[in-house]
Amino acid sequence: MFEIADRLLAALECGQTLAVATAVSIDGSAPRTVGTSMAYDGEAVLGSIAGGCVEGAVVGVCDEVLHDGMSRTVEYGVSDETAFEVGLTCGGQLRIHVQLVTPDSVVARQLAAAVRGDAAGIASVVGYARVVDTESGDPVSTSVVGSGNSRAANGVSVVVGGSDDRFASRIEAELASRMLNGVNTLSMIDCEGELLETFFEIAASPARMIIFGAMEYSAALSRAAVVLGYRVTVCDPRPLFATPTRFPDVEVVVAWPPHYLAETETDERTVICVLSHDDRFDADLVELALQRGVGYVGAMGSRRTSDRRFDELRERGVAEESLARLHSPIGLDLGASTPEETAVSILAEVIAARAAKPGVPLMSTRGSIHRVTA
Template structure:
C-alpha cells in the first residue's frame, strides 16, 4: 500500500473515496509480493497494480462493492478457485487480498490523521509503517506508531471486514504497535498474528523504508545513464568525482546529489548500509585503488568496478599488494555487469543493474526459459 502513498494522498485531497486492495498473503508462484496494493477511486480511476495484469479486472469489480457498501473484503484468487483462469491467475499461485475503503475527513471510513501522516512520510521517501488487521478481532482496523495526539497509539481508518467483528483490546493494540515499530526499524513488510481475548487476529505490517543508496564514482557518460536507470529502480543516487568540471548537477539530472570530492574520502565519511550499491566507473588507479580498498571493507550490498580484463587483473594485483584478503576481493564484481552484449552507456547501465539485482536476490542471471521450477519465488 505504501508504494502508492502519493497517489492515494492525491485522490483523498481531491475529495475522492478510494477502495484499496492490498496483498496479504502469497502462496506458490505469484507475480507480486506481500503488501503490494492497487486502489480504485469512486471516479473509476485505477492506482497501482496487484498482479501485473492477472487479477486486476476481478479486483476492480470487488472494489466497486467496497465503495458501495463501505465494508471490507478478504478475497483469495488462486488455482483452487473454479474461476482461476477467468481472473487470469493461471501461474499456479494463490494471492489473498484485503480490500478496504479510505475516505477524506468527514466521510464514512475517513482515514485518520495519524494514518495519513504515515502515507505522507512514505510518499516523501521516509521510513513509515501501517498495521492493517486483515482477519479476526478488529478486522479492517489500521494502527500506526502514533495516535492523534502524537502519543504511541492506534488510529482508526479503513473499513471493517464483512460481518460484525469485535474490537482489539488494549494489550493487543500495544503489541501490534511494538511489532510495527520494530518492523519500521528493519524495513520489512510481513504478516503476523496477535492474540486478543483468546482469539487470533492476523495483522499485515506494511513498512516503507528509506530508499537504498546507489553511489556512482566517476562523472562519465556511463554514470549519467546509470544514475537515470538506478533512479527508476528506486535508488537514491549520488554521483561523486574529484573533477569539478565534470561533476555538475546539469550533467546528472537524475542524481539526488552530485559531489565534488576525492572518491575514497567521500565514501569513508558518507552513510552506507547493507542495501547500498557502489559502482566504480573511473577505471583510474589513483581513484580506484583507495576507493575499492574502502568499499570492500564496508558492509554494503554490491561493489562493482568498470574496466577491461587487463585493467581488472592489474587492479586485483594492486589490491592484493595493499593487503586486502581473499574474502574481501571475492566480493568485487569486476569487470562490472552481466554479459548482455552491452556497448552504449544505456545498455551498460542495464547490464550493471541486472547484476545488482541478481546479487541482491541470489538469482543466477540465467534466461528464465532455461531455468527449471517456478518463475516467481515461492512462499
C-alpha cells in the same frame, strides 16, 4: 501499497476516497509480490496486483468497500472453481485485503511520509480468531499506522472497531519492531489470547547508490537507478564534470572519492559503483568499499584493468573472501555498448546480486519464476 504511494497520494489530495486492495500473501507462481496494491475510486483503477489476472474481480470487491466502508479479505487461486472466471491461471494463490482510504486518514499520512522518502509503516488486521466487537458482535476492523522512527508511541494512530482499542498497544509494538527491518510480513499476533492475523506493510527509506566518476556512463546509470527507486549520489573530484547540470536528478558531490566514502553513511542495502579508473585513488576506494558491509560493490574496467585491480588489492592484504564480493568488470554480459545499455547491464547484476540469483535466462532454469518475498 507503498509502491504506488505517489499516485495514491495524488488522488487523495484531490479529495478522492479510495478502496485500496493489497496482496497480503502469495503462494506458488504469481507475477507480483506481497505488498503490491491497486486502488479504485468508483471510476478508474490505479496500479495492478497480479499483472491483470484478478483485477476485474477485485474491482467488484472494491465497489463493495466503497459502498459500505467495511474492509474485506478475499482469496483467489487455481484450486478455486472460479479461477478461470477471475483470470488467475498462472498457478498462484492470492489473498487480498481491501480497505477504505480517505484523504484525512492515518494511512494517507503514511503515504505522504513514504513519498517524502521517510520510513513509514501500516499494520492491518486481515483475519481474526474469536475476535468480535464487544457492543455489536461484529468482527472488528483494526488499522494501525506507525511513525517513521522506532518509537511506536510517537505519531501512531489506531482505529479498532470504531472505538475499541484493546489491541492497539500490542500491534503498535509489533509494527515498531518490524519497521526496523523494512520487510512486509503477514503474522498471527497473540493479543491477550485473541489471535489477530496482521499484515505489516513497511516502506523503508530508499536504498543508496553511490556512483564514483562523472561520465556519460554515470549519467545513464544514475537516471536508470532513480527509476528503480534508488537515492543516487555521483561523486567526482573534478568540479568541471561533477555538476548539477550534467546530473540534474541526483545528489552531486565534488570530493576526493575515498574521503567522501569514509565519511558518508552506508548500510547493507547500499550499492557502490566505481565507474572511473584513476590510479591515484582506485585501489584505496575499492578497498574501503569492500570494508563497508554494503550490498554491492562493482568497478568498471577492461579485463586487464580488473586483473591489475585484483592484484593490487591482494598485495594490500585484502582477503579472498572480500575480493569475491567485488564485481569487476562490472555488469552482466549482455553485449552492451552504449551508456544506456551498460546501465541496464549493471542494474541487472545489482538486482541478481541482491536476490542471490545467477542472472541467467529463465528458459535455462527450473522451478517458480517469481521469487516469493515475506
